[in-house]
Amino acid sequence: MNIDMSRFYQVFFDEASEHLAAMEGLLLDLDVESPDLEMLNAIFRAAHSIKGGAGTFGFTDMAQMTHVLETLLDRLRKQEMSPTTEMIDAFLQAGDVLRAQLAAHQDGIEYDDPRIAAIAARLERLAQLDADASAPASLPSHFNAEAAVWRIEFCPDVIELQSDSDLQTLADALAELGAFARLAPDQPDGCRWRLTTRFDQAAIIETFAFVCDPQQIRILPDEQTPAVALSDSQQVEDDAGFGFFDGAPGSERALAAGSQQQEDDDGFGFFDGAPGSEQALDQEHEGFGLFGGSPGMEQVAAVATQDRADSHQGYGFFSPAPSLSEQADDRAPPAASGTGDSGAPPPTAGVQRTSESVKRPAVTDSSIRVSVEKVDQLINLVGELVITHAMLAESASGLDPVVNERILSGLSNLERNSRDLQQAVMSIRMLPISFVFNRFPRVVRDTAATLGKKVNLRLVGEDTELDKGLIERLADPLNHLVRNSIDHGIELPERRRAAGKSETGEITLRASHRGGSVVVEVSDDGAGLNRDKLLAKAAQQGIPMPEHPSDKEVWQLIFAAGFSTAEKVTDISGRGVGMDVVRRNIDEMNGRVEIDSSPGRGTQITIRLPLTLAILDGLSVRMGEEIFILPLTAIQESIQPRAEQFKTVSGKGQLAEVNGDYLPLVVLHDIFQLGGERIRQEEGILVIVDTNEGRVALLVDELVAQHQVVIKSLETNYRRVEGISGATIMGDGRVAMILDVDALARLSRK
Amino acid sequence: MSKTILTVDDSASIRQMVSFTLKEAGYSVTEANDGQDGLDKARAGRFSLIFTDQNMPRMDGLTLIKQLRALPQYAAVPILMLTTESSDAMKAQGRAAGATGWLVKPFDPQKLLEVVRKVIG
Numbered sequence A: 001m002n003i004d005m006s007r008f009y010q011v012f013f014d015e016a017s018e019h020l021a022a023m024e025g026l027l028l029d030l031d032v033e034s035p036d037l038e039m040l041n042a043i044f045r046a047a048h049s050i051k052g053g054a055g056t057f058g059f060t061d062m063a064q065m066t067h068v069l070e071t072l073l074d075r076l077r078k079q080e081m082s083p084t085t086e087m088i089d090a091f092l093q094a095g096d097v098l099r100a101q102l103a104a105h106q107d108g109i110e111y112d113d114p115r116i117a118a119i120a121a122r123l124e125r126l127a128q129l130d131a132d133a134s135a136p137a138s139l140p141s142h143f144n145a146e147a148a149v150w151r152i153e154f155c156p157d158v159i160e161l162q163s164d165s166d167l168q169t170l171a172d173a174l175a176e177l178g179a180f181a182r183l184a185p186d187q188p189d190g191c192r193w194r195l196t197t198r199f200d201q202a203a204i205i206e207t208f209a210f211v212c213d214p215q216q217i218r219i220l221p222d223e224q225t226p227a228v229a230l231s232d233s234q235q236v237e238d239d240a241g242f243g244f245f246d247g248a249p250g251s252e253r254a255l256a257a258g259s260q261q262q263e264d265d266d267g268f269g270f271f272d273g274a275p276g277s278e279q280a281l282d283q284e285h286e287g288f289g290l291f292g293g294s295p296g297m298e299q300v301a302a303v304a305t306q307d308r309a310d311s312h313q314g315y316g317f318f319s320p321a322p323s324l325s326e327q328a329d330d331r332a333p334p335a336a337s338g339t340g341d342s343g344a345p346p347p348t349a350g351v352q353r354t355s356e357s358v359k360r361p362a363v364t365d366s367s368i369r370v371s372v373e374k375v376d377q378l379i380n381l382v383g384e385l386v387i388t389h390a391m392l393a394e395s396a397s398g399l400d401p402v403v404n405e406r407i408l409s410g411l412s413n414l415e416r417n418s419r420d421l422q423q424a425v426m427s428i429r430m431l432p433i434s435f436v437f438n439r440f441p442r443v444v445r446d447t448a449a450t451l452g453k454k455v456n457l458r459l460v461g462e463d464t465e466l467d468k469g470l471i472e473r474l475a476d477p478l479n480h481l482v483r484n485s486i487d488h489g490i491e492l493p494e495r496r497r498a499a500g501k502s503e504t505g506e507i508t509l510r511a512s513h514r515g516g517s518v519v520v521e522v523s524d525d526g527a528g529l530n531r532d533k534l535l536a537k538a539a540q541q542g543i544p545m546p547e548h549p550s551d552k553e554v555w556q557l558i559f560a561a562g563f564s565t566a567e568k569v570t571d572i573s574g575r576g577v578g579m580d581v582v583r584r585n586i587d588e589m590n591g592r593v594e595i596d597s598s599p600g601r602g603t604q605i606t607i608r609l610p611l612t613l614a615i616l617d618g619l620s621v622r623m624g625e626e627i628f629i630l631p632l633t634a635i636q637e638s639i640q641p642r643a644e645q646f647k648t649v650s651g652k653g654q655l656a657e658v659n660g661d662y663l664p665l666v667v668l669h670d671i672f673q674l675g676g677e678r679i680r681q682e683e684g685i686l687v688i689v690d691t692n693e694g695r696v697a698l699l700v701d702e703l704v705a706q707h708q709v710v711i712k713s714l715e716t717n718y719r720r721v722e723g724i725s726g727a728t729i730m731g732d733g734r735v736a737m738i739l740d741v742d743a744l745a746r747l748s749r750k
Numbered sequence B: 001m002s003k004t005i006l007t008v009d010d011s012a013s014i015r016q017m018v019s020f021t022l023k024e025a026g027y028s029v030t031e032a033n034d035g036q037d038g039l040d041k042a043r044a045g046r047f048s049l050i051f052t053d054q055n056m057p058r059m060d061g062l063t064l065i066k067q068l069r070a071l072p073q074y075a076a077v078p079i080l081m082l083t084t085e086s087s088d089a090m091k092a093q094g095r096a097a098g099a100t101g102w103l104v105k106p107f108d109p110q111k112l113l114e115v116v117r118k119v120i121g
Helices: A005-029 A037-056 A060-077 A085-106 A114-128 A164-175 A201-209 A232-237 A251-265 A297-309 A322-330 A354-358 A372-396 A405-428 A440-451 A468-489 A493-498 A531-540 A551-559 A579-588 A741-749 B012-024 B035-044 B061-069 B088-097 B109-120
Strands: A143-154 A178-182 A191-199 A218-221 A283-285 A288-290 A430-432 A455-460 A465-467 A505-514 A517-524 A592-598 A602-610 A615-623 A626-631 A635-639 A646-649 A653-658 A661-667 A685-691 A694-700 A702-710 A724-729 A735-739 B004-008 B028-032 B049-053 B079-083 B101-104
Touching (some): A060 A085, A085 A114, A468 A517, A615 A735, A626 A702, A653 A685, A661 A741, A685 A741, B004 B012, B028 B035
Parallel strands (some): A661 A694
Antiparallel strands (some): A143 A191, A178 A191, A592 A602, A615 A702, A646 A653
């Protein structure tokens, strides 16, 4: 059978990048002073898994890199060495190389970089640092040029070995001297082992002297077998697949038969020995082996017997022989799923367990990978379903509830189900925000190191779930904000000390759900924004400011294009591009940014995002004949105004006085030039909304209802209209525009 | 008749490769993503053959093998270790834990099938 390995590549790519991310996170968290063993183990496992996959799927460059990585990690987790900062740096670099190699493979190319060799050499050097000291000192003295084969026989009961584990320790110790093998399964009244080694007899005796009186052990040169395999690698490579242990029952016959059968069977013909010999014999093949006498070998022997019965017809499916099904009944009756190719009748022994095999555990994996397009298609269809339901409900609203009780109750069931369905489908696209957060430990480490600052990163609420599309778009703005915080927010250690703060600054990334939105905060305990400096800069750049601007208005200045207060442009930030891009990115996600800062205490930037870009919690408002949707997240309050609340300022348009504040008044009638009859202002409703331009009062005719609406893009279906962020279809089939409050505030200013 | 094989590995790609290969060959396959998961699934089902990785979170392969051998229904079921290390020390540990054999990683699908057919037919 030919299996196209490339079908598993994508899974490997995903898995490897997850492992790389996990590895990096752990490395950054690792405390070099007192390393946590569990963490070292987890790092090792990540490297090990990548190596295994890379080897299996033929990405040798990655396998090589992970191999050197793993060698050093293995020594660390076995506590043979303790980690150093230099090692962590080397590990991180190796992780970068692996990531680049992975990306190259994903594009179907090979990654070539002189760094690879340098990093591999660095890791190897680090792993060797104290290797000389740990090598056994006794090595030269008992060493022969030629490997010899020794037979070791003893009786565990007589030498009073405490337990099986002692026996195992002994076997392990011998295995370190050379190629170790059991000639027969260990018994309390006798063990027969074989050792092929270049160490002499004295070295073997010395090994035994640790656990027992060597006098009780018989160590004899084994002349029957020439010394072949010395090291494990040799055993696998040189000895193309065979390992027979002399002296084991039936091995002579098996040897003879094996070499004869080799021709028939491409190297697998051990089974011509006495029935059951397979059970007791160690079998060494190329790349795998079986332990003679171990549990499960009866099964192997049974297969071999069956194999013989099938007269060497190569490999295939064998109809179950009576002996085999009996055995299966004893131990592991196969699940009666009946998808086999053999066409053989199910074994009678399996019948009595049918009831058990019915409640077999799920055969499939616990997760599947689906393309995002398929999920989006589902979301669209569910959106259509929700709209269709709304239309049906609208048509049915005129029906007599008594006569049409069943239709109406069916409709309400439909509503509940489609809402549940919508939520379930939306949740498929939801990912924990840790997907973006997890890159920041590295960003903070590297940025802080470049700037000579000490910064600690705290992540809170990484489990908060958010639409995948938003998560991807959140990465860049957050990156800017975090780098900015380190560069401009956190002070140098000496400055912090002088200010009576801890030398190490702290940046917190916090995510949480609030109402229907997700709130992401980036806060630092740095110097805070400087009000005077910002105002001076604004004056210099000719940015108009009100006479007595509020703090909030001043802080918003940093989002102005080309605005930077940094005295010196650094690599990290300070070119003045960035913050305006941050704001634009967030605006595009229907989100909003707020800044809070206090001098000497730090700055907090809050990003508020909708849960998803596909649906919106909105309030429908009526304006004449038209219905508009206002995003709920923007609404602060709505009031019934009195006539005296409306003020007109010459040249500046209208204002509304709300709780002592004067807010710009936006009259939708005017902005969209709606026709129809206009009501008196005091008969309408003022909706106070929060925008990037500050608070604004919107005047509408009537609040209609709260809806969850499916967002349809106006740009793709029509064209971009200022003041409108999208459209939706209402229950009565009408199209309602979704208002973009930021744009409205801007429009009203003009 | 299709025999059910349990493959225990924390690496999804290896698991899928093993699983796909064996399913193509007509076996039923259950996947488990670490030793503990493997033990739970083994307890809940019946398997003719078990492959297990060694290095896994929660419970490693050797511990899994020991725990399985303590269960009467798995006392004699073939259990093979998938291992990147084929040193004698590793083999000795595997043998002591009760493994039936070992298969060196990386391996290709043909090798895997060869082993499976040898062990359970």
